Amino acid sequence: MLGEYRIVGRGASAIAAGVEAAVGAGALRPGDALPPLRELARDLDVNPNTVAAAYRLLRDRGVIETAGRRGSRVRSRPATTPRDEIRIEVPPGVRDLSAGNPDTALLPSLTAALADAAAHHERSPGLYGQPPVDPELSRLARAALDADGVPAGPVGITSGSLDAIERVLAAHLRPGDAVAVEDPGWGSVLDLVPAMGLRAVPVAVDDEGPRPSEVARALAGGARALVVTDRGQNPTGAALSAVRARELRDLLAAHPQVLVIDDDHVHGLVEQPLHCLSAATEKWALVRSVAKAYGPDLRLALYTGDPVTVDRVRGRHRLGAGWVSHLLQRTLVHLWTQGAVDPAATARAYGERREALIRALAEHGVPAHGRSGMNVWVPVGDETGAVAGLLQHGWAVAPGARFRVRSAPGIRITVSPLTRADIPRLAEAVADVLRPARAGRFG
Secondary structure, X not given: OOOOOOXXXXXXXXXXXXXXXXXXXXXXXXXXXXOOHHHHHHHHOOOHHHHHHHHHHHHHOOOEEEOHHHOEEEOOOOOOOOHHHOOOOOOOOOEEOOOOOOOHHHOOXXXXXXXXXXXXXXXXXXXXXXXXXXXXXXXXXXXXXXXXXXXXXXXXXXXXXXXXXHHHHHHHOOOOOEEEEEEOOOHHHHHHHHHOOOEEEEEEEEOOEEOHHHHHHHHHOOOOEEEEEOOOOOOOOOOOOHHHHHHHHHHHOOOOOOEEEEEOOOOOOOOOOOOOOOOXXXXXXXXXXXXXXXXXXXXXXXXXXXXXXXXXHXXXXXXXXXXXXXXXXXXXXXXXXOOOOOHHHHHHHHHHHHHHHHHHHXXXXXXXXXXXXOEEEEEOOOHHHHHHHHHHOOEEOEEHHHOOOOOOOEEEEEOOOOOOOHHHHHHHHHHHHHOOOOOOOOO
């Protein structure tokens, strides 16, 4: 059952720590079954309640999963092995289309913005006890949300989208609760959910977002939360259409206690209008990152939601990190008020590359998806072979395993580094690698 590894410890914390360390070191592998509770208690000469507590700790930390009478097993992807470790080494001379970064040429200079933030700090230093959100930033953010039709709600700020999503989930859910997640979807969310001790329920997507039948199945199965990417979905480029959003809102209306999180991480660089699910239920939040349009290292995401959710997130944030640096907040205020980014031009730049690549692939008979954002998803029959083959052609792409739970294999191509001259050569290389075996849809 456990090979050469022997579980040791007398207290719940010691037992759990030993198992977690063994998983991290590879002594326990994904899928390995742990001993039945009473059997391990007998071997360790401890009370069965002690082992039960240890197993609960391991489940809450995202290390194991429990399935009633079928016992407990090491998760297929424990929290100690995040998906971003599924990456490839990019040899010298190979073009890297795998990282998912924005085009640095489209990011604004921060020099004047940081100087302005520093000058503001000289006049009004950030001190303990001040409001967590800069009043001007809150006003600007709320005005932008209003313009996009996002329901009214207070504004908060976190250190990036994933930070906000984690805090919102923690505000309402407990370990063991089920969360409906997109499949394929953002690998960090697929890691975060089990790491919080929550249970991920994969929901298939198409070009218009999560499929209604899949969301209905997840809700009927007891999912207590749904995380949906409104546009620029990573990795497929899906974007919620008005029709799809209406269908999903109708489904959610019958489940008013389900928590809905809208992820709008590509705000400022997509041409598609926002169709969100906010306020379809009583518990909701919309998260809007600035990382893709203004720079990943700003580490800022704004969020809004129902008053209870926002109050819980703010309160817990206040007890930990306290607030997000007002220097960074003022930097963003400067960038916004000075129009440092032209959203239409940025969206057009990514859209032209994305659409040109999809057209070029289609000319070679290769279907691809990328309705919005900076990524193109190509379904493949042999994921490993496709990645390795493209490396030989001088292109590094992201393996789809970073983004999948049950969905079919694929590769993600980030268009940010591409020039117009690159696209025909890349499309030809993809077609050459995939020629022996075509693949179908990505759900």
